[in-house]
Amino acid sequence: MRKFTLTSLFLLISQLILAQNWDWGGPLDPLQQKFTIRHYRLELEILPESQSIQGSNTITFSAEEKLDTLRLNLIDEYLVEKVVMDGREVGFYHRNDILDIIPVDCTCDQVQVFYGGKTPLAQNPPWMGGFTWEKDQFENHWMGLSSQGEGSQVFMPALDHPSSEPSEGAEIIITVPRPYFVASNGRLMQTTEKDEKVTYHWSTSYPINVYNINFTMGIFQEEKLGFKSSSGEIIPMHVWVLQENRDRAKDLLEVLKISTETQEKYFGAFPFPADKIAVVETPYLGMEHQTINAYGNNFQFVPMGKVNYDWLLHHELGHEWFGNKVSVGDWADMWIHEGLTAYGDWLFYWEHGGPEAYFTKVKSEAKNIPHAKPVVSPLNSTEEQAYHPEIYTKGAMVIHSLRGVLGDEVFFPMIKAFASDERFTYQNRVNTKDFTDFVQTYSNQDLEGFFELYLFSTDLPKLKVSKRGKNGFSISLQDIDFEMPVEVQTSEGIQRLNLGPKATEVKSTSIPIVDPKGWIMLQK
Structure with a gap:
C-alpha cells in the first residue's frame, strides 16, 4: 500500500x-x-x-x-x-x-x-x-x-x-x-x-x-x-x-x-x-x-x-439515437436515454454472439438489479436525483421484457418506429408517457399494468407453483392485477401462457420451469 x-x-x-x-x-x-x-x-x-x-x-x-x-x-x-x-x-x-x-x-x-x-x-x-x-x-x-x-x-x-x-x-x-x-x-x-x-x-x-x-x-x-x-x-x-x-x-x-x-x-x-x-x-x-x-x-x-x-x-454511440436524437425534457425520464441505449448494448450480443450469448448477458445483468428505486423518477427531477444504476440495468431489462411480451415480429419494428417518430425526435422532447402510449398504440395491447409495475414501482411479481394431482401444477403470479404472456417449460415442451394472479393449470410429469430464458423479472 x-x-x-x-x-x-x-x-x-x-x-x-x-x-x-x-x-x-x-x-x-x-x-x-x-x-x-x-x-x-x-x-x-x-x-x-x-x-x-x-x-x-x-x-x-x-x-x-x-x-x-x-x-x-x-x-x-x-x-x-x-x-x-x-x-x-x-x-x-x-x-x-x-x-x-x-x-x-x-x-x-x-x-x-x-x-x-x-x-x-x-x-x-x-x-x-x-x-x-x-x-x-x-x-x-x-x-x-x-x-x-x-x-x-x-x-x-x-x-x-x-x-x-x-x-x-x-x-x-x-x-x-x-x-x-x-x-x-x-x-x-x-x-x-x-x-x-x-x-x-x-x-x-x-x-x-x-x-x-x-x-x-x-x-x-x-x-x-x-x-x-x-x-x-x-x-x-x-x-x-x-x-x-x-x-x-x-x-x-x-x-x-x-x-x-x-x-x-x-x-x-x-x-x-x-x-x-x-x-x-x-x-x-x-x-x-x-x-x-x-x-x-x-x-x-x-x-x-x-x-x-x-x-x-x-x-x-447508442446515445446518438437515444439521448441525442430522442431526448427527454425532464431528467425524471432519463431511463429512456440510458435504458434503451443499454439494451442496444445487449443487442450487440444477439447480433454477433447469437441467442446464447444474449441470454447469458441478460441473466448476468438481471441478477444484480437491486430493485431499490423506481426506474422513472418524480417529475421535475434534477440530474442527481434521477441518475442511479437501475436506469441502465432495469431500464434495459424492461425493454428486454417488452420484447418477450410482444414478440420479435412486433418489437423490432416498433422500436425503430419510435426512434424515427418526428414527435419525439430532434427538437421535440419525449417523456415516459409518450413511450408507453406509443408502444400500446403500435402493438394494440393494453400494457398499463406492465409499465406501472416495472417503471414506477420496485415491486416484482411473486411466482407461485403448486402441485395439482398426479401430473398437474397450478402457476400464478402474485401481487399483480394483470396478466402477461410467459414461457413455461413442462415435460411436454415450452408453451406460452398468459399468467397473472389467477391460477393457470398445466400438465407435466416434472416441475414446470417458468420463464426458462429469463424474459421477465420475477420473485422466484
Whole structure:
C-alpha cells in the first residue's frame, strides 16, 4: 500500500474543498420559460498552461414578449467581463451560478457574453465532471470536458435545462496553441492559423443537448473513412487517438464501423448524417457527445463472434439515437436515454454472439438489479436525483421484457418506429408517457399494468407453483392485477401462457420451469 502522508492528506482535503456539486434540471425557472434558444456561437481560447478559458458565447433567442430579465446559467467561478446587446454594453448580475442580463430597449434577439477564468476540475469524470487536464506520454497537453451531471454552466453561459436545445444548432470555435488539435461537434468548417495559435471552427445545424456541446484538445492521430449508412448516404467517420496509440487507430475505426452498422440495423439510420460519426480519445472513461463521443476505454476490445466489441464505444454511440436524437425534457425520464441505449448494448450480443450469448448477458445483468428505486423518477427531477444504476440495468431489462411480451415480429419494428417518430425526435422532447402510449398504440395491447409495475414501482411479481394431482401444477403470479404472456417449460415442451394472479393449470410429469430464458423479472 502507498504510504498516506500528511501531504497527501492535505491534497485530498484541498480537492474536496475545491470540489463542487453542481446539479441541473428540476423545474424550469419561470424567467427561463419566457424565451427559447435558437443558436449558440461559442468562441473560446484554451490556455493549457493556466488551465483556463477565455472568450464569449453569443446566444440567439426568441421571446414572445419583451424581456425585463434574460436569465442564463453560468458558474460563479468564471468572471463575466461584459455583456453586449445591440452593439451596446448592458447591465448584468452574476451570482449563485445565475447570470441575469438586463436587456436594452430594443427588439434584438441576440446577446454576447464575454467571460473567462480557471476551469472547474473534474473530480471523478465523467460522474463528477468538469475539465480534465492531463499530459500524454510525450508531455503534450491533453484536455477533456465532461458535464452530464453538471450541465453546460461549467463551461459556457446558457439556458441550462434538459428541455432546452438550440433549434438551429451551435458553432464551437476554439483557439489553442499550435500544434494542438480540437475535436468538437458537427463538421469542421475552417481551420485558421495566426502567429503561434490555431483556431478550429466546428458547426452543427442540428438541435443539440447543451451538455453534449463539447471539445477535446490534444495531439492526435486521425483515421477516417466514408461510412455507407443504411439510408444510402455516405457519412464521414473519424477516430482521433493520442500519438502514443496511433497503432490502434485503424482497429478502433473498424470497431466503430461495426458498432454503427449494428446500431443502424435495430434503431435506424445514423441520426446526424450532415455532420459525422466520430470518437476522440479522452483522459476519462467516456461520454456521449453528439457526433464526437468521448472514448477512454484503452482499446479493451472483446471478441464477439467474428468481430470485436468495445462496450464503452458501443454504449456511447447508442446515445446518438437515444439521448441525442430522442431526448427527454425532464431528467425524471432519463431511463429512456440510458435504458434503451443499454439494451442496444445487449443487442450487440444477439447480433454477433447469437441467442446464447444474449441470454447469458441478460441473466448476468438481471441478477444484480437491486430493485431499490423506481426506474422513472418524480417529475421535475434534477440530474442527481434521477441518475442511479437501475436506469441502465432495469431500464434495459424492461425493454428486454417488452420484447418477450410482444414478440420479435412486433418489437423490432416498433422500436425503430419510435426512434424515427418526428414527435419525439430532434427538437421535440419525449417523456415516459409518450413511450408507453406509443408502444400500446403500435402493438394494440393494453400494457398499463406492465409499465406501472416495472417503471414506477420496485415491486416484482411473486411466482407461485403448486402441485395439482398426479401430473398437474397450478402457476400464478402474485401481487399483480394483470396478466402477461410467459414461457413455461413442462415435460411436454415450452408453451406460452398468459399468467397473472389467477391460477393457470398445466400438465407435466416434472416441475414446470417458468420463464426458462429469463424474459421477465420475477420473485422466484
